[in-house]
Amino acid sequence: MTKEKIVVIGAGMAGGRIVEEILKRDDTKFEISIIGAEACATYDRIQLSPVLAGEKTFEQIVTHSQEWYDSNGVKTHFGYWVQSIDRAMKHVVLHDGQTIAYDKLILTLGSDPIRLPLPGADLSGVVAFRDLHDVDAMQKAAEKGGEAVVIGGGLLGLEAAYGLAKRGMKATVIHLVDVLMERQLDEAAGRLLEKALLERGVNSILNAQSEAILGETHVEGLKLKDGRIIPASLLVMAVGIRPHVEPAKAAGLTVERGIVVDDQMRTSDPSIFAVGECVQHRGVCYGLVAPIWDMCRTLADVLTEANVEAAYAGSELATRLKVSGVDLYSAGQFNGGEGCEDIVFRDPGRGVYKRVVIKNDQLVGAVLFGEATDGGWYFDLIKKGESVAEIRDTLIFGQAVTNALAGTDPSSAVAAWPDDTEVCGCNGVSKGQVVASITAGNDTLDKVRGHCKASASCGSCTGIVESLLKCTLGDSFKAQTGPKPMCKCTEHGHAVVRKAIVEQELKTIPDVMQAMKWTTPDGCSSCRPALNYYLLCAWPRAYHDDPRSRFVNERNHANIQKDGTYSVVPRMWGGLTSAKELRAIADVVDKFNVPMVKVTGGQRLDLFGVKKEDLPAVWADLNAAGMVSGHAYAKALRTVKTCVGSEWCRFGTQDSTGLGVKLEQATWGSYMPHKFKMAASGCPRNCAEATIKDFGVVCVDSGYELHVGGNAGIHVRVTDLLTKVATEEEALEWSMAFVQLYREDAWYLERTAPWIERVGLQFVKDGLADPADRAALVARFKESQDVYQVDPWAEHAPKSAPAKVFSPLADLRQGVSQDHLQTQAQEPAE
Amino acid sequence: MNASVVIHWTDVGAASDVPYQGARRVETDLGAVAVFHTVSGEYFAIFDRCPHKNGPLSEGIVHGKAVACPLHNWSISLETGQALGADAGKGCTPVVPLMIEDGRILLGLNS
Ligand code: SRM
Ligand SMILES: Cc1cc2nc3c(=O)[nH]c(=O)nc-3n(C[C@H](O)[C@H](O)[C@H](O)COP(=O)(O)OP(=O)(O)OC[C@H]3O[C@@H](n4cnc5c(N)ncnc54)[C@H](O)[C@@H]3O)c2cc1C
Ligand code: SF4
Ligand code: FES
Numbered sequence: 001m002t003k004e005k006i007v008v009i010g011a012g013m014a015g016g017r018i019v020e021e022i023l024k025r026d027d028t029k030f031e032i033s034i035i036g037a038e039a040c041a042t043y044d045r046i047q048l049s050p051v052l053a054g055e056k057t058f059e060q061i062v063t064h065s066q067e068w069y070d071s072n073g074v075k076t077h078f079g080y081w082v083q084s085i086d087r088a089m090k091h092v093v094l095h096d097g098q099t100i101a102y103d104k105l106i107l108t109l110g111s112d113p114i115r116l117p118l119p120g121a122d123l124s125g126v127v128a129f130r131d132l133h134d135v136d137a138m139q140k141a142a143e144k145g146g147e148a149v150v151i152g153g154g155l156l157g158l159e160a161a162y163g164l165a166k167r168g169m170k171a172t173v174i175h176l177v178d179v180l181m182e183r184q185l186d187e188a189a190g191r192l193l194e195k196a197l198l199e200r201g202v203n204s205i206l207n208a209q210s211e212a213i214l215g216e217t218h219v220e221g222l223k224l225k226d227g228r229i230i231p232a233s234l235l236v237m238a239v240g241i242r243p244h245v246e247p248a249k250a251a252g253l254t255v256e257r258g259i260v261v262d263d264q265m266r267t268s269d270p271s272i273f274a275v276g277e278c279v280q281h282r283g284v285c286y287g288l289v290a291p292i293w294d295m296c297r298t299l300a301d302v303l304t305e306a307n308v309e310a311a312y313a314g315s316e317l318a319t320r321l322k323v324s325g326v327d328l329y330s331a332g333q334f335n336g337g338e339g340c341e342d343i344v345f346r347d348p349g350r351g352v353y354k355r356v357v358i359k360n361d362q363l364v365g366a367v368l369f370g371e372a373t374d375g376g377w378y379f380d381l382i383k384k385g386e387s388v389a390e391i392r393d394t395l396i397f398g399q400a401v402t403n404a405l406a407g408t409d410p411s412s413a414v415a416a417w418p419d420d421t422e423v424c425g426c427n428g429v430s431k432g433q434v435v436a437s438i439t440a441g442n443d444t445l446d447k448v449r450g451h452c453k454a455s456a457s458c459g460s461c462t463g464i465v466e467s468l469l470k471c472t473l474g475d476s477f478k479a480q481t482g483p484k485p486m487c488k489c490t491e492h493g494h495a496v497v498r499k500a501i502v503e504q505e506l507k508t509i510p511d512v513m514q515a516m517k518w519t520t521p522d523g524c525s526s527c528r529p530a531l532n533y534y535l536l537c538a539w540p541r542a543y544h545d546d547p548r549s550r551f552v553n554e555r556n557h558a559n560i561q562k563d564g565t566y567s568v569v570p571r572m573w574g575g576l577t578s579a580k581e582l583r584a585i586a587d588v589v590d591k592f593n594v595p596m597v598k599v600t601g602g603q604r605l606d607l608f609g610v611k612k613e614d615l616p617a618v619w620a621d622l623n624a625a626g627m628v629s630g631h632a633y634a635k636a637l638r639t640v641k642t643c644v645g646s647e648w649c650r651f652g653t654q655d656s657t658g659l660g661v662k663l664e665q666a667t668w669g670s671y672m673p674h675k676f677k678m679a680a681s682g683c684p685r686n687c688a689e690a691t692i693k694d695f696g697v698v699c700v701d702s703g704y705e706l707h708v709g710g711n712a713g714i715h716v717r718v719t720d721l722l723t724k725v726a727t728e729e730e731a732l733e734w735s736m737a738f739v740q741l742y743r744e745d746a747w748y749l750e751r752t753a754p755w756i757e758r759v760g761l762q763f764v765k766d767g768l769a770d771p772a773d774r775a776a777l778v779a780r781f782k783e784s785q786d787v788y789q790v791d792p793w794a795e796h797a798p799k800s801a802p803a804k805v806f807s808p809l810a811d812l813r814q815g816v817s818q819d820h821l822q823t824q825a826q827e828p829a830e
Numbered sequence: 831m832n833a834s835v836v837i838h839w840t841d842v843g844a845a846s847d848v849p850y851q852g853a854r855r856v857e858t859d860l861g862a863v864a865v866f867h868t869v870s871g872e873y874f875a876i877f878d879r880c881p882h883k884n885g886p887l888s889e890g891i892v893h894g895k896a897v898a899c900p901l902h903n904w905s906i907s908l909e910t911g912q913a914l915g916a917d918a919g920k921g922c923t924p925v926v927p928l929m930i931e932d933g934r935i936l937l938g939l940n941s
Contacts (some may be wrong), residue, residue, distance in 0.1 A: 139937060194914075212882045342856040459843070520894055521870065521894055522851065522869040522893050522894060523893055523906075524891075524894075524898070525890070525891040525893060525898030525903060525905070528891060528893065530892070530899065548850070548852050548891070548892065549850040549891065550837055550891075551891065551900070552889040552890065552900035556889070558887070560886075560889065560900055560901070562883070563902065564885075564886045564889075566882075663887050805854070808854065808855045808856060808857050808862070809842055809843045809847060809848065809854035809855060809856050809865060809935075810842040810843050810856045810857070811856075812842070812856065812858045812859070812939070813858060813859050814839065815855050
């Protein structure tokens, strides 16, 4: 029997979710195809705000990747637009004319941002805030700095303005009425929000009506009805959304404001269903995801017949604003009205405002500002609709107080929540499910997210999930939070110690340990290497590197192997070598019986199985052929991978090989918080894999794209674009400035990828944007290179008298001659 | 312990040849021995093989009266040869008697 064909139009949040919900219930019954106009797979649209603010990368917000669809046998057509639906033929027609047949069709068309028909609305630089494309456009504009205007002071507009301000623009929100987010907030909370936003660089102009967008070809400003002109090089319209209904309307389905569906999510055609923002259910169109998840669950139950009775009954809504550091929650009917009573709590000192609304002894609304942890509890009370008469007196103080006074003894607010309290509204996860996930062994936030999806969408319940981790795991979780001490020898974290080294001018390891009250006499194998690095970075000239605080590889300038022998990797600049070098390597292999030679992933040769006592002699021979240490063992520059580039390659745009050599020559020898890898590719085909390196250059016709923060290894992270420059000199300058910023800011053993995740790309951009700052970083880098750009092999391999530390103190084995030993035994023992 | 055991002391070199907070290796027929010099100025000797997977302890970072194995970072007591901390109880490296006399290191190697 052939499988029933389901076709989903729209691969947004509802599209991805409905496919997942169907497969979860039955992964054999249907042949599923999904068509999405966006060229990428499904991502979490909600998270575009943190992406815009530079707090997340796009990769982090993909919810259903191409691989996910592939591995689940779902056919995808991304980048395709459905032109029309032929209900008689039961197929859909794509924009390129191909048709796809369906037995059941699911519409998840989302909605379109409303564009105000103002004069100038079609100028370049006028954007909406709906998809990745818009975010890209905003990011590009923000790179140039300047001023941005956002029309619309709702959730979307404020998140756009905050994101732009965080990216360094001067952002102004223009709002038609006199309270921000007036559909979710009362006036008091609105004012507090205005102030909190101002502190974050977002200015609000209320009661303002827009008249015209000014500019020739590109937006230059916004003119208000009262005559004021707000200059802007970017204008974001965030004035609302309209359900996207066109294909449904054209196909003759019943459409009002949205596509009309019944409680089974069925449209007026029994073979066609719809979920998401495009639908109108019982007269309501929704613009948040929580209802969409409910709809998807219902529809999946219906289609797979997991529960033929399933019916969607509409959703209560709650809103949280995703602006870092602003705790804001609103649910239900907050502005009172007929028969409503308010209970209000204010604490101006802490900037806290709470208001709950009660009607007929039931909680019907809540607005929380400055302290929103009880949001979920209130929302739950609203949804349950039970009487709150008994807890009325303490209701406003939140759940912990209420329950404590009611005789129960909760150790914390969340501990007291009933198991069925909803914690994560986005994904419909209850407290009981989170706790079950934790007790099943998911003992970190990330693991909980991966396992039960709580806090995996908009992230605003993260605090609650963390509290649950805390009260479920006790001390073992606490150990992971707060500023983590460097190690058990101190209570201080890396940042504090580093600051003290610079500010108190501490210049030796014992000084640091004294000043910072170390609890052990000489630290341990984890803090000493870190301190040694911090000191040599802060005081390149005054501090003397301490080999005793270095890991064996950095002390012996080779990589230790499991049998105690070493591997030796000479530098091959930019992956280039010569007959002379290869001949010298071959000779070393023969002379010292090197068991294995391997080409590494870093475009050079590795000699394995060299005995420690042979190291100085091996180095001496390699030195003689002009080769130096490749630092394959060090927290330092490793290799610079290159491709062929414009010298030979028919696609090359610049001399990537030459640039790679120059990059390596400029930066080799400098010690860093962790290993550091670079690459230069001659064109965007990127054969040198520059976009997974700590610093990668992708050459293009017009210059050099500089990428940072890439990492392969355990957690693969693709680079972020730092900037684009026109000349090779600039590329070199930026590379050195970036390296120095990383050296000065990152914690020991933190590679650029986790460092950038921690401090944010914007921090890096800000640190490098000003040419004067860059020059200063480069100067400090060069000063350090003056001291540290020396070949450690040459230092330890003076041909005449090899360093004695490389040989045993004594050899007492029978029949072994003592003559060759470097012991200084002058007097025979008694 | 049998009181009649006589320890034979063997001079293996000058104390000043073992770096402060460091170690040197002495080859013997029983296997290599590592001689350590700690931050407190004391000297210790234990066999140069980690109870975990034979890592050369003489290459580890010396801290307090312990050494961190260079292969997988077990911490080994120089006084007792026992693995410490998280790996306590998982293994032990034999300790070699050591004496400093007139600036010379003497190891008690009975064989
Ligand atoms: C030799 C080589 C494998 C090979 O034969 O190709 C290698 C060998 C080792 N790698 Fe690697 N890695 C080698 C390329 C890579 C690459 C590929 C690259 O650089 O293009 C990666 C992924 C890229 C990256 O780093 O982002 C890589 C990711 C790692 C990681 C994981 C790093 C991470 O951030 O997750 C480790 C573990 C670590 O550093 O803690 C590691 C650690 C190691 C160590 C040092 C393990 C150890 O601690 O002993 C291995 C040392 C063997 C030795 O004695 O030489 N190696 N290693 C490569 C040497 C390249 C070179 O010429 O210097
Ligand atoms: C910046 C931002 C922040 C937000 N923050 C929150 C929040 O904090 N909390 C919250 O609950 N909600 C938030 N939302 C709203 C939430 O993202 C939406 O409710 C949700 O994405 C709607 O899902 P959907 O699948 O119906 O529509 P969408 O996710 O828009 O998906 C519809 C998809 O269908 C495609 N499509 C349309 N027509 C066709 C066609 N003819 N052919 C092919 N493909 C087509 C579109 O290209 C689109 O990709 C936010 C939205 C934005 C933009
Ligand atoms: S992947 Fe790297 S670390 Fe792992 S075995 Fe291979 S060389 Fe060693
Ligand atoms: S061999 Fe010493 S820790 Fe593994």
